[in-house]
Amino acid sequence: MSEIQKLGAILKEKKIRISGAESCTGGMVAAEITSVDGISAVFNESFVTYSNDSKHKNLGVSLETLEKFGAVSEECAREMAEGAAERSGADIAFSVTGIAGPTGGTKEKPVGTVCFGVFFKGKTVSTTAHFDGDREQVRKSSADFVIDMMISAIENS
């Protein structure tokens, strides 16, 4: 069973409602979640928030966070996940915000730098990972990574 089928089965069995917020993955994670038959029982909506303005408007990420830490930061990822949970009423919410490339990298945050958040049961975990490869490989690795983060968050709760 693939990881997304595993996550989908857990969500449906435990009736855990899910939502999320995606920047660099641009909907890939939501598309994977909705590949699971019958996921409508626990999935109402998700947010593709590519610009800073969209992260602020749709998820409530603070302008201060965006200015001080940038959109690709654990602080932003945390607020994105919490905003998605709050706005959707979901029990678990994920976020992905990173630099998929080929442009946009800096010395401090090179291409392949991706920050993640997972909100579950009132607690938010956020982390940073670095992936090799081209734009699509970074995006796919990011989607896989956050799906595993959610499985871990639920299994370890």
Add this chain to the structure above:
Amino acid sequence: MSEIQKLGAILKEKKIRISGAESCTGGMVAAEITSVDGISAVFNESFVTYSNDSKHKNLGVSLETLEKFGAVSEECAREMAEGAAERSGADIAFSVTGIAGPTGGTKEKPVGTVCFGVFFKGKTVSTTAHFDGDREQVRKSSADFVIDMMISAIENS
């Protein structure tokens, strides 16, 4: 060049800002759009609105439309596209709402029935298509279909 690369090139060249609203495709189209390098110049956000409540809340689809015609209807697709354009301020906005299966089909709307909308330059086109195949095939066909609809809408405008 793939259709999505073609659409991305047109959007970037003509500075046409894009948004959308996805139900059965669940983010696949937004994920394809964001596979294009540099699309951030014309893409701020998109909406994954799986439930009726989310379509109403995030896109302004009327409760009357949802009740009278259902979520899988050209009327709903039209309101989804117009709502995505309005809420995001985009120049072009697409919508996809359908029955990907394996369950959820009825005699009038069998599995594979998908409704689409494209708003561009103050005009909205909506249509219905029927696709064969399993859940993923219906979703992929739907994503391809609406990408072609957008290219046509721009080229024929």
